[in-house]
Amino acid sequence: MSDARVQGYAKALFEVARAEGTLDEVEDELFRFARSYESSDELRTALSDEGIPAAKRQAIIEDLLGGKATSTTTQLVSMVVGAGRARELPAIIDKLVARASSSKNLAVAEVRSAVPLTDDQQARLKAALANATGSEVNLKIVVDPSIIGGLVATVGDTVIDGSVRTRVDQLKSRL
Structure with a gap:
């Protein structure tokens, strides 16, 4: 995925979290999710396998994060996975974290x-x-x-x- 597209997703996720008033919490939850995603071959495979219907991949997100993360975090990860961008999740989230940090200097x-x-x-x-x-x-x-x-x-x-x-x-x- 191009850097511009990664930046676009990061900006969109940032704006949603900021609008919901949960930016700090969502940013932290997304960061932890990205590190878990990177460290688990099984999770990466399940979420990025285009042979698995998007609804099933999104259900995996619901099972993993439901009740353990804010609904905003769960919905944002689900949206990215549903759009077929799971492989880029760590890059998108890292850009979001950088944007959120920069907004607070x-x-x-x-x-x-x-x-x-x-x-x-x-x-x-x-x-x-x-x-x-x-x-x-x-x-x-x-x-x-x-x-x-x-x-x-x-x-x-x-x-x-x-x-x-x-x-x-x-x-x-x-x-």
């Missing part, structure tokens, strides 16, 4: 952690990243057990890697 900070972070840890991390980058950040946490421990933070083109996995790899390369 924030930089997107995607942080990968081996375990969920407490509210206090998130607040301290947000402050540290703001200090390190010079920009207030919209913190997006992805739990990624392959990190083993520590964190990997990406803000724009800046990557701050304090993961145990990277340190172990660095030690291996020295041996």
Whole structure:
């Protein structure tokens, strides 16, 4: 899909969420859904298989998100999947997150952690990243057990890697 089309979908989803007054919540739910979608071969296959009727793919979305996400989030994901654009969901959602952050003068900070972070840890991390980058950040946490421990933070083109996995790899390369 062209970047213009991805941007168009992102803008449309952004405007719907903003009009509903649920932009912050929907943005966060969509971000988490996109990361789940990317990490599950089975989900990607089920939602992007054009051989499966659109109504069935949309029913999968209802089953997955119904009651666990706002109705706006569920409807937006269902609309994109029903339009046959499931493969582009992560790109569309990432553009929406960037647009929402930009509208609040924030930089997107995607942080990968081996375990969920407490509210206090998130607040301290947000402050540290703001200090390190010079920009207030919209913190997006992805739990990624392959990190083993520590964190990997990406803000724009800046990557701050304090993961145990990277340190172990660095030690291996020295041996």
